[in-house]
Amino acid sequence: MVRNEPMQRPSNLRSFLGNPRAVDTLVRAIERNRLPHAMIFAGPAGVGKRTLAHLLAQLLNCLAPSETDACATCMSCHKVLSGVHPDVRELGPEGAFIKIEQIRALIAEVAFQPFEGEYRVAILDGADQMRQETANSLLKTLEEPPSRTFLILVTTNPYALLATIRSRCRMLQFGGIPHDQIEHYLVEREGINPREARIAALLSNGSLSAAVSFxxxxxxxxxxxxxxxxxxxxxxxxxxxxxxxxxxxxxxxxxxxxxxxxxxxxxxxxxxxxxxxxxxxxxxxxxxxxxxxxxxxxxxxxxxxxxxxxxxxxxxxxxxxxxxxxxxxxxxxxxxxxxxxxxxxxxx
Ligand SMILES: [Zn+2]
Missing domain, CATH: 1.20.272.10 (Zinc Finger, Delta Prime; domain 3)
Incomplete structure (x- = not known):
């Protein structure tokens, strides 16, 4: 049977699976007020890069955060988690590429203060799928992002990005999720039987989404x-x-x-x-x-x-x-x- 239900997303950083170093780096940067305004989340598919970008946006805008995590219950957290927060914006390829019009609209939007949150977070999924002209149009914004804006470029292939893009961003590298953690997650959170979970985890190459859609x-x-x-x-x-x-x-x-x-x-x-x-x-x-x-x-x-x-x-x-x-x-x-x-x- 192919499982069609969407997998449960973590509701805050505590429940994020794998890549503890990436999480740690971000949390420490926020604590020190040193979070880079332009970042690249790079690593294999299905390990949670995009998810972590959303969780970061949630933490930045949470109305009642603990020292290191979002509350997951305030109005702002609810909006981010359900994908309706007006200051958390995700865009990705329309067809084969991210279009220049999408980037122009984004640049126009970030020129203004956030609508209701503390920070605006723009997540560019599949950021390597930009033509050169499109990527060039983003350079100035990456160079000098507005003070209350964070831009996160998500990619499985950071070296397909222009060198001029890479040099303007801080890169955070993600790795595969250990098999035993995936196996445990499948049994505990997705209710998959242990035998199937072990096989799915072994065949996942460290990708949680591959394991869930086994x-x-x-x-x-x-x-x-x-x-x-x-x-x-x-x-x-x-x-x-x-x-x-x-x-x-x-x-x-x-x-x-x-x-x-x-x-x-x-x-x-x-x-x-x-x-x-x-x-x-x-x-x-x-x-x-x-x-x-x-x-x-x-x-x-x-x-x-x-x-x-x-x-x-x-x-x-x-x-x-x-x-x-x-x-x-x-x-x-x-x-x-x-x-x-x-x-x-x-x-x-
Ligand atoms: Zn909250």
Missing amino acids: DAGRFQEVRGQALRFVRLLFERGGFFQISPMASALAKEKENFQLWLDLVAILLQDAYFAHVSPARMAQIDIAQELQALAGSLPISTIVSAIEAVQKLRRSLVYNLNRQIALEALYLSFVGTRGRISDCGLRIAD
Whole structure:
């Protein structure tokens, strides 16, 4: 099932998940009255950059803040949390880009004092998606922002911003959220069952939004394919079986990354089945994996893990996916010193 409900947003900084250093930096800057007026929130997708920008706007305008956090209950907090505060403005690409008209309207708006809050906060989501002319039109405002205005540029790709934009902003770098925190969040806050939560967290690459929108149906299907591949690898199935599988997988562009992640997780589980079964992630097929792994020496599993890591590295260079998969199989079977059935002798 794909979950369609929007995920619950944190109501203040205390309930913000992950990136404690980023939160800390902002809170300390506010305490010292040194919060930069132009900032870049940079980092991977789905880790809360935009959310934290809104929470910061909330704290800046809260009518009854504690030392380090917004109250989450005053009229101002309510307005920010429900997205209707007139001084907290977010804009993002309309179509492929943020348009120059959007930036001009924003510049005109920030020339005035805030409507009702203490501060005006403008959040530019997808800030790297600006043409040069548009970005240039923002430079002067970034250089000398009005005193009660904060501008936050949110981006997954800060180096796609003009150097002149970057040099006018303070950059705050975000990282992925640890898997155990995501897993805990999914169980406690989203009510997802623990087994699914563990898998979703492992596959999320540290992105909370990816974990929350985890698609269990697609996962089952792709994991089935990954398990068949791992079996063939360990049972040293013939090249004639691997080749069509590699060809079919290589065509599934959308699922290929998930498939590869799952192959890596299955192999890791096969390793854990030997050394520490409690750490296995695929709890529902643990017995099957233990049976498969139990018949193999641990060195074989380690070589398979290494071969998959090598495959992942080679795919960074856009190597043909089918060839890369076949090479993985051949190199792995090769390490076992066997002759493949396509007539090639693979060097040890
Ligand atoms: Zn408040």
